[in-house]
Amino acid sequence: MTTVSPTPPPTPVHAALPHPVTPPQPAMQLRELVFGAARAAAVRAAARLGVADALGETPATAQELAALVKAEPAPLRRLLHALSCYGIFTETPDGQFAHTEMSRLLREDDPNSLRYISLWCTEPWTWEVWPHLDDAVRTGESVFADVHGKGFFDYLHQDAHESAQIFNRAMTTSSMQSALDVAELLDLSGVTSVADIGGGQGHVLASLLEKDPALHGTLMDLPGVVARADARLRDEGALVDRTRIVAGDCREAIPVQADLYIIKNILEWDDDSTRRTLRNVVAAARPGARVVVIENLVDDTPSMRFTTAMDLLLLLNVGGAKHTRESLVTRISDAGLLIGDVVPVNAYLHAFECVVPG
Ligand SMILES: C[S@@+](CC[C@H](N)C(=O)[O-])C[C@H]1O[C@@H](n2cnc3c(N)ncnc32)[C@H](O)[C@@H]1O
Known part of the structure; x- marks a missing residue:
């Protein structure tokens, strides 16, 4: 008869994967770069879920945060771990999550909040135009009408009301700051x-x-x-x-x-x-x-990295x-x-x- 040892408790992710302290090698940098969409999507998800608003001054577990933002604890923990690799939230040694300077900027009530800017830069239409960047580079022209059948601002105001509101709030935040x-x-x-x-x-x-x-x-x-x-x-x-x-x-x-x-x-x-x-x-x-x-x-x-990204998005949309x-x-x-x-x-x-x- 074989003895079955009890299943060990899952190793905390933070313990298994310490945060890198040295910059990654070129091959890993490129792997990270091509997954840039995952990073943007993770920030967007955190902003939409309101995790930064739910987290107070004391660290909290993914379980506690999940209850507050009405999400599943395990995937929320994965999301927060992914973000903490980039300094958005940090994991404490006992597996809780705490704010960092960057995660605080996702709070709606932060005086320098970037919540609406984060949502604006990752709105659904952005995911639809980015794959056509090579076309825009070939022609030097916007691809927006080809993708959506109308110009950017017409689309925004006629077909994407929620996005238009995010736009107004993002522009207001940005210009007030x-x-x-x-x-x-x-x-x-x-x-x-x-x-x-x-x-x-x-x-x-x-x-x-x-x-x-x-x-x-x-x-x-x-x-x-x-x-x-x-x-x-x-x-x-x-x-x-x-x-x-x-x-x-x-x-x-x-x-x-x-x-x-x-x-x-x-x-x-x-x-x-x-x-x-x-x-x-x-x-x-x-x-x-x-x-x-x-x-x-x-x-x-x-x-420069942020401005060149905006430059390419401007090429695509207008x-x-x-x-x-x-x-x-x-x-x-x-x-x-x-x-x-x-x-x-x-x-x-x-x-x-x-x-x-x-
Ligand atoms: C990116 S916003 C900048 C707003 C403001 N200058 C700031 O920095 O906060 C661009 C502004 O240009 C305005 N605009 C666009 N076309 C315009 C036009 N033809 N005549 C006057 N204003 C225009 C827009 O309405 C918008 O308010």
Whole structure:
């Protein structure tokens, strides 16, 4: 008769696979890279399940977290272990999970939350266009209409309402976070009026008006966007008396006079739109007016990996592009602006200080 030894308890995953301390070899790096979708999907799953919100300041087991987020404990443990390999959550020696700086950013209530950005960058339509990147590289054109039968923004607003809401929340988070950095950076001495062209809901403008109580400002964007302007800038808002809102297409005309024009994260579309917008600023502005163009750059930035990924996604969805420092300098100069300093705004944005020639 054979004796059957009792099944040993499962070895904790963290004990069996200590986190690597040395960078992996090239072959392993490539294996990891081609599984990039698994990483993005794991972050998306954690954000959708709300695991980071469920985890408090004390470590918790997968079992406890599973009960809170209504998931199965074993697969949740696998998900959390996969994420902790990349520093999103960490496993304690007794097999519990605790927050890290990165996992806290998935919380909805974190002041620097990236929850909606994480969801936006992994929305269902992104998984449908990425496999066509080779086609986009061959043709230099967006693949969105081929995949979805219509342009990106039409699809978003007509067929993907949930995605459109995520988009709005992601853009709001992103622009509120960078607006404070822009307001801190910009020297407003001698400036009495500022115009934010393609300024979205006006977070940058509101931050500047809050910084300088004597400043007046104009927000220009498309009608549907300015209709949802930041509450500080309209109705009974605290800054309404110093704000003018202009609904219009900056590729057609920019009917705004100001000492300082801001053009932030809009020159990412086709070249013709970029040229027309910059020329319209030059046509509208008085000689000596300042124009500050703010963009992510695909080179010369600590955020190169992130920006190049956005650049490829822009190619896929709207046929747009992020700039190199040189490509932006060329377009700004071609429009007739004089370029001064190029300075970092934060870890991922650069400001090009320009002047309208006399
Ligand atoms: C990526 S968002 C940037 C918003 C804002 N500048 C910021 O950095 O937070 C691009 C903005 O350009 C605006 N936009 C796009 N086409 C435009 C046009 N033809 N005229 C004016 N604004 C436009 C969009 O509505 C959107 O608010």
